[in-house]
Amino acid sequence: MDDVSDQYAPEDVEASVNAYWDEHDAYEAAKEAHADDPPFFFVDGPPYTSGQMHLGTAWNKTLKDAIIRYKRMAGYDVTDRPGYDMHGLPIEVKVEEELGFDSKKDIEEYGMEAFIEECKSFAERNREKMDEDFESIGAWMDWDDPYRTVSPEYMEATWWAFKRVHENGLVERGKRAINQCPRCETAIADNEVEYHEIESPSIYVRFPLSDREGSLVVWTTTPWTIPANEFVAVDAEMTYQAVDATRDGETDRLYVAEPCAEDVLREGRYDDYEVAEELSGADLVGWAYDHPLADEVPDNPDTEGTGQVYAADYVEADRTGLVHSAPGHGEVDFERGRELGLPVFSPVAGDGTFTDEAGTYAGRFVRDANDDIIADLDAKGYLLASGTTTHRYGQCWRCDTDIVYLATDQWFITVTDIKNELLENIEDSEWHPEWARDNRFKNFVEDAPDWNVSRQRYWGIPLPIWVPEDDPDPDAEDILVVGTREELAERADGNVDPEAVDLHRPSVDPITITEDGVTYERVPDVFDVWIDSSVATWGTLGYPGNEDAFDELWPADLIVEAHDQTRGWFWSQLGMGTAALGEIPYDEVVMHGFANDSDGRKMSKSLGNIVTPEEAIDRYGRDPLRAYLMSHDQHGADLSFEWEGLAETQSTLNIFWNVFRFPLQYMDLDDYDPADASLDDGELTVVDEWVLSRLQSVKAEVDAAWDEYAVHDACNAVLDFVTEDVSRFYVKATRERMWEEADSASKRGAYATLATVLDETIRLLAPVTPYITEEMYRTLDGDATTVHQLAYPTVDEAYHDPELERNVAVLRAVEEAAANARQQGGRKLRWPVPRVLVESDDGGVREAVDSLADLFGERVNARSVAVVESFDELVERADPEMGVIGPAFGGDAQEVMAAVEDRRREDLTADDGETPYAVTLDGERYDLTAEMVSFRAEPPADVAGADFEVSDDDGDRTGGTVYVDTSLTDDIEAEGYARDVVRRIQEMRKRLELDVDERIRTRIDVADDRVAAFVDERRDLIAEETRTAEFDADADDLTEEWDVEGVAVTIGIERLEAEQRTA
Template sequence: MDRFAEVDDQYDPHELEGRIFDYWDDVDAYEQTVEHRSDGETYFFVDGPPYTSGSAHMGTTWNKSLKDVYIRFLRMQGYDVTDRPGYDMHGLPIETRVEERLGFENKKDIEEFGEENFIQECKDYANEQLEGLQSDFQDFGVWMDWDDPYRTVSPEYMEAAWWGFSKAADRDLVEKGHRSISQCPRCETAIANNEVEYEDVEDPSIYVAFDLEDREGKVVIWTTTPWTIPANTFVAVDEEGEYVGVRAEKDGTDELLYVAEPKHEAVLKAGRYDDYEVVEELTGEDLIGWSYEHPLSEEVPDHPDHEGACEVYAADYVDTHGDGTGLVHSAPGHGEEDFERGRELGFPIFCPVGGDGVYTDDAGAYEGQYVKEANEEIISDLEENGSMLAAETTTHSYGHCWRCDTGIVQIVTDQWFITITDVKDELLENIGESQWYPDWARDNRFRDFVEDAPDWNVSRQRYWGIPLPVWTPEERAEPRDDGDESRARDDEEMIVISTREELAERVDQDVDPETVDLHKDTVDDLTITEDGTTYTRVPDVFDVWLDSSVATWGTLDFPEDDSRFEELWPADLILEAHDQTRGWFWSQLGMGTAALGQSPYEQVLMHGHALMPDGRAMSKSKDILVDPHEAIDRHGRDVMRTFLLSNNPQGDDMRFSWDGMQTMENHLRTLWNVFRFPLPYMRLDGFDPTETTLESVESDLEALDEWILARLQSTKAEMTEHLEEFRQDRALEALLEFVVEDVSRFYVQAVRERMWEEEDSASKRAAYATIYRVLRETVVLLAPYAPFVSEEIYGTLTGDDGHDTVHMEDWPTVDDRFVDDRLETDVAFLRAIEEAGANARQQAGRKLRWPVPRVVIAADDDRVIDAVSRHTGLLEDRLNAREIEVVSAEDRWEELAYSAEADMSELGPAFGGRAGEVMNALNEARIDEPDLAALEDAVADVLEDGESAEQRSAEDSGGDEPRAQLEESMVSFVTETPEEIAGTAFGFDGDDHGVVYVDASLTEDIESEGYAREVIRRVQEMRKDLELDVEERIVLDLEIDDDRVADLVAQRDGLVREEVRADEIRDVADDDGHRKEWDVEGVEMTIAIEPLATPEASD
């Protein structure tokens, strides 16, 4: 780019961003930036792999923007940052999408299609989805290593998972278990608890009475899953709960029912009994040991009838105040709690349901039926045999498969676990090793989650995943689900393979470790024969959460490539949304601890979700979303990024806002305007920043130059501090405030006249050097947020002198030479005074272009007097005042009246309950002298006896309880502006520091300048109408009706001619030039201008 090249008049994000993409390509900007830091200290960032489904949504966009801003910032600080993006490409979601595509309904369809073909389809689909995400992320301007993302389906990555699992096995944390799990009957696989989604559904709600044996009566249970009744093994009660026996009457017959006392009314109502009577009161303990007859003993001949079955037991999951009857139907085959209790009781587990949700032959009459469809028949069977007390329906939340939305069933199957409960203490300890932002996420939410976490079921009975690297002896490969616990355990004899090389060495077949694909279709055929035993592979694949859990070493291609693991691991930073506490934050901690005894990450930045403008959650499936592509279409990438990054990244959700987007565009446009303003002048004057450096003009710097440079230093310091605390939103706020408030609204406004000077001057050069430094550092500070516009500005400012890209720049550090806190405070005062002065002027009806003879500043403290006296000239300029006068607090104007403001922190403790009343009186008081005695007089009527100083001294001898009294420290006196003077209080940070009085009286000299400036302004407007060049000379024709005014303007003839570049003042013919009538403060004037013919170019 050429230095100071012509730039667009208007900030046009789309064209600019397109241009910058091309430029980055041309100069290999990303590659150069990475190379530039290759010798730096390493920083190991790990990308949490998004699941490859569809395109990027606003949440992902926010996430990647956050990653990008911190990676760029760290690079600028000199770090060699690991930035390999990743994609999570296995798992049920892709399988179900591919099944839909192929029109499949269940596993049989897949088997017919062929495992190999199906896996290939999944691979193709995942790669297709990946492309969409890749191009989106690149389009957002995110700089990561897009040429080489890690993919969880690649052999190296899958090997990383095998390695991690084998390390856990080495530590004896891998176990095959016969356990109660959630099963999706459609997908025919176990799913993890965190894959279960709950939604409200209508289900049967039945009360069933089990006939007691050996005694009269029935125990009543309640369930919403009639299909689990065939597997009923026992009934559970709360040992300490209160129960009653109720004799209930219906249709002339009566029966004795046992239920929990708190529930008996509801139960009997449900049973529509005509009348009832409590005949017995018992505790849960009394019921224990009662035996009953299985309610479906005829239909299910194989029902549990072992020793101890069909009896009442105590269980801690029973609540006599909750849903149901206080007696819980328990089927260890269909629920985790029941299962655990059943185990404790030493019962065999009866589960007559297969992985497809269909009853097996154990279910007798119901064999072959899908469980939910069997509900009806079971209900009618129960009604027929007289067990049904009431059959209703109820709406409650029930678990569903997260992918296909099928209702889950609880069954007992063989699964493989990582027994993280064995290392729970280590997990909790490792939590403490990581630093979280915000910290409460770790100490509350995450710790709770980890404390409650059960063993990790890592096996899935599916196809598209990383196969378990487990081989077990062939002869023991018995069918699962048989509930037979007597056979030898597979996990005692298993072989766990850790790498491709080990695989090639140990399997019976010829395998090339370089080329082998580790998917199920390949490895299923491999066998291992050792010591005369043949081992076959366990057919399961891993839970997809296991894939990403190994990302910290998978990213490094470890163990295949062991060159960087030692140096880099564990990760310095991971950065994801709060839903990952149960997901990736957890799975990584679990795997890191199980495999390596350590947390795999040191810092966690946890952000929130992107919400709709009205606060609803975004949802792709319900089409409730803001598409990032639309945001880009409307405002561009830099605006979208800065908007997203202006939100708190720690824990809070972000509400998307089109208003917020527009505001960011306005801010960036302000920066653009600030940037392009000095360019024409710099070009014209041949300003060369490499020669006219800030250092070379240091002695010519004016107060405002020094001030804006001081502000730049504080802004850098503040931003760095915020960014290091992961609050890029606050850093951005500081930067934008600097750009908008300080640079644009104050510095540029003030410095414009210096740049308009035609002659070369030290002042102008100092201004150029100053604004050049400010702009150049500003775009470096902005570069991580808005990489496109920063690049364009940087390129235009530096030409060939800088790096090829702003992103190679070092993060700007504070330059001590320009730090000046006193000056910053001074200007803060001056700006407050100026603002108040503008206000006072408006009250006095005097525009800024009319000078005022005198501005009086009544200062409350010496700090203000110092500031004003150091910068009187500047203040005269800014307020357009001929003279500035300062009046100190001691030398106050006698015209002024005073009131008092109460300091509640002093008044409150002294006056107690009456403090509010006293405060109001003080605020309303008007006194001539700001002293306590006058004030006490003014508020005498609200003060009680003994509360004023006078009364105190009179009663001093009394020795009563001391009464409160007004003290100097309780009040501060405030000036009240007299009507004839325009005055406005000024202050900042909420404190008043004085009052600005504008004396708006007129003199001839002032009127002369005022009218002259009115004329100048109008001529300038007319020049603009004609689109004249700034330098172009004109002829001016001025006709003013009012002779006095005409004379006043004539006195400033020289000023007018110079400002409007009029070489001649004479008549302009009606036909020539540009003529306009004006009304200036009630005076009619006609102005005509005509450009002078450009003289022949002469050397």
């Protein structure tokens, strides 16, 4: 116990605990201790291995770690396998950057296999770094065996699932409108598209009508989609106008929506116009027009149905009210085109260049061709107006390249076919907070489109789809989907070793399968990386390779992620779980928030407001950071990171440290072992009983909080208990008992109580602050290898006494008021007061104080305590009412006022009963009416009062007033001065660094004779309190002059010779 540091130094504690954990395999011990407990299947949402830990991931892993530690202590065998998401475009893009690549061509030239190797080693390097990061914040997970999405077993889990999805009839190949990143040359999912403001062309184009005079006017920001225009959409309900517009003497007939007419004509710089006709949108349907770029793009399908007006629900009265529609370049256009049975024309390649189908524009990058297209339209007289506009536009989430919308052939999981099942399965999961599921997640799932799972890339899990070699566009029933490596080995042409095969590209690419005379080859695509993590619940268990664990554990009991995962992992798992197995793969979800900067803004490089976990740990330590993060709302609310808040948390833990350290030296002196503490040994006082009861209440509160995974409530309840109840009240009330030299039942009771409180508090906080609690546990007990293998404390009703808790709550409110009154009376706590009166009209309050009167008297340092319903010594003093006195007495009013002011009621009361009150001035009597004087009740001289307030059993407020009599007697002065002297001697002892029990020689010279007499009178008390063996005028190891209440007191102390030091 000697090596417990005076000051809570997180870095020292954490370093020593870390070394201890390593040396004693504490993590393994904790796991082993609960190996036979019922299982708890936690699944780690795999972080992506493209970067290092930031504050948000630190929060996430800390929360998971706290829950895992708690669950373990609560008696579960917890699955704690961490995971890493290691495939995907983001890593490819980083590696491309490292290698200086610009396009897929560079990759092909470098060699696919070499490139994939680079991606793999990049992901592995990052993973190892992240292992260290997560371990560095104390996350106890199975770092020796994380699941990695690149491992053959894990990849197999996706194949297996996808095969199930196919068997369920939910795999489909088809043309869809997709987002294409022209740089990465792959389709990207809707949720991989990020939106930003860009400047684009803004053009108004005339589409000349075929069968009548005039033109339709459309507006677009993507001139490059006009070559693929196939129809114009109108709102059937909207009113359209035929407008004869005149410019430079020429008149054009233009068709636009009525609300848009004026704007369009202004844009077209027409001088004048006349409305020739009004029509509904429905009237326009079926009208044919000539494609304005028919000459330039001869391949644009000129079939039955194209080049016409149709109604569509995506039309708004915006710009022109007529919408240029190109099914090959937009999702809504695509859907409507499909309904109408129109062909899909998308003359753009994956790299964003026009194909040969685009005629004169072939080979040009689409956005580079905008100007030519505009010029061609202008030359042909179809350009009504041309300018620019800023608007939101999608870009690739990884390389920030603006996307192009294309219609290409992709592989889909048709989750829209099972929408109802998805929504039903959501109901099987419990979310914290609830609104995240019922509002946010449900809305998202309702709107979710089919899942495009194919990516035309390299670093990913290859699609396990084989298609007939002579049928590149097969129906779903004509494809083969392989579910396992074993199956691949069985069905493949040629030899495949299931143990050795690397499922990555390019090694799987050449594998063919021949069945029933048809040879199949693998489609070259890889999976969308969201597929990888979507199978994490069984991937974690090594399924399908390992079936036992799956049968026992699946589905997951709990997952824990931030709110961005509604669209991510929460969704992908629901989608995959439902499509493959018909079930949601997790039972409970904790959705936490984001770590923002102190202004609530996102931390970002560009804002320069990033706080790293490393910096936070360097400045304040791991436990303080963990406790700080955990003390904030864990259910969906964002955190605004504040350095001051972190500092505050550290000082809270410092209080915990002090509470822990305080009894050690006394226990040490008495050879008391806190590990053997028993509440049956010694005598429990009312404060002991109280703090033990509070401990039961706190455990009940903490238990309820953990049930909801409200880690913040659990953490704060314990920390509040430590600071508020243990430090501020219990320790203060118990100090003197520990200071007693002789062994006593009371002291042993105090030791046992504090040892019990510490033991349980340590265990209650262990999940959140693992280092400091381990250090404390090792100091106090250390019997088990680690505190984290012990059982989480539970409520012991035998020590629960709610009535006592209520009474003490009243006592504390009253005590606070007494301190206030003392301050008003100018009497510091060290000086006793003759009496304290508690006045309350509430019987419950009086009973509470009565029941604890002795304790109360001690705490407020009062010689006597009285509890009364009303304090009968209050003095009513007069306030003259000048509004009445003035008019009544005229010139004498000022003197009357002075005579009335502050007089006691009985002194003012007229003795003849003629009038209520009277005063006499220079022998002349002035009668006063009741209206002329008001009274206020005041305590008598030397008594100060202060109000207090408490809540009663029904939660209503009640209270009263505390009166402190601060009058002095010789006896009180003597004790006051003596205690002032004691206090100074103690400080000097401390300065000399004397042992607590070391005896001294003391000299006291008081400059004032009266005070000197008081001090002399109490020499015994002083000697006892300061362990003074004798008073000696020559004691001078340390001499100091003090000012005690304005009197100079010179004090000297001296060590005794060695043999005399202990009595």
